Amino acid sequence: MTMGLGLTLALAACGSSPKRPQAQVRPDLSRVPARETAQCEADLRAAGVTFRALPDKQTGPGCGLSGTVQLLEIGVPVNNLTAIRCGEARAFVTWARNAVAPAAYQMLGSELARIDSMGSYACRNIVGSAGNGSRRSGHAIANAIDIGGFVLKDGRRITILNDWNSGDPQVRRFLQTIRASACRRFGTVLSPDYNAAHRNHLHLEDDGARFCR
Numbered sequence: 001m002t003m004g005l006g007l008t009l010a011l012a013a014c015g016s017s018p019k020r021p022q023a024q025v026r027p028d029l030s031r032v033p034a035r036e037t038a039q040c041e042a043d044l045r046a047a048g049v050t051f052r053a054l055p056d057k058q059t060g061p062g063c064g065l066s067g068t069v070q071l072l073e074i075g076v077p078v079n080n081l082t083a084i085r086c087g088e089a090r091a092f093v094t095w096a097r098n099a100v101a102p103a104a105y106q107m108l109g110s111e112l113a114r115i116d117s118m119g120s121y122a123c124r125n126i127v128g129s130a131g132n133g134s135r136r137s138g139h140a141i142a143n144a145i146d147i148g149g150f151v152l153k154d155g156r157r158i159t160i161l162n163d164w165n166s167g168d169p170q171v172r173r174f175l176q177t178i179r180a181s182a183c184r185r186f187g188t189v190l191s192p193d194y195n196a197a198h199r200n201h202l203h204l205e206d207d208g209a210r211f212c213r
Contacts, residue, residue, distance in 0.1 A: 032085065040086035041069065083121040119145075188209045189205075189211075
């Protein structure tokens with residue numbers, strides 16, 4: 001594991017706002033430009049990531065896959081990932097490698113064994129947000145990943161549900177640090193601080209919205 005990130009993790013505090021912007025920017029549901037996908041896939045290969053490119057397809061009204069990949073090996077074990085839009089996958093790889101893994105080692109004293117995902121693609125609407133229930137979630141276009149917890153090599157399991165307000169200050173600091181790092185890499189990051197629907201996971205979405213809560 002490369003510990004290149006001397007973890008003061010010069011992370012700027014997450015810009016937060018009590019309410020999600022009404023005019024949130026979301027990716028166009030149309031086809032991701034082939035050039036954009038090709039460059040993203042080249043970036044993944046250059047980073048030593050093993051992945052499988054997936055065919056584009058519509059799966060329902062407002063739902064579908066365009067420019068997506070399935071991550072097979074990123075250097076950090078992750079479970080329960082299926083289709084992910086390539087740009088989202090690229091951001092996730094850098095976050096897992098350069099923020100989560102070093103933070104676990106430096107703050108919690110153990111190497112990271114696994115990141116527990118709660119999934120990526122799902123053809124569904126936004127949940128738990130007043131006024132947005134009729135809008136498709138970023139998951140509907142495979143542009144979001146939900147993270148439920150982390151397993152350490154010493155056997156500990158840190159979960160968003162049970163440990164966001166942990167009595168252990170190092171655990172709380174670890175979770176706050178990796179959220180702050182995610183806010184620098186993803187457009188939308190939602191946590192238990194946002195609403196009850198996110199009490200058990202971090203929602204990471206590559207949508208350019210610059211919203212972190």
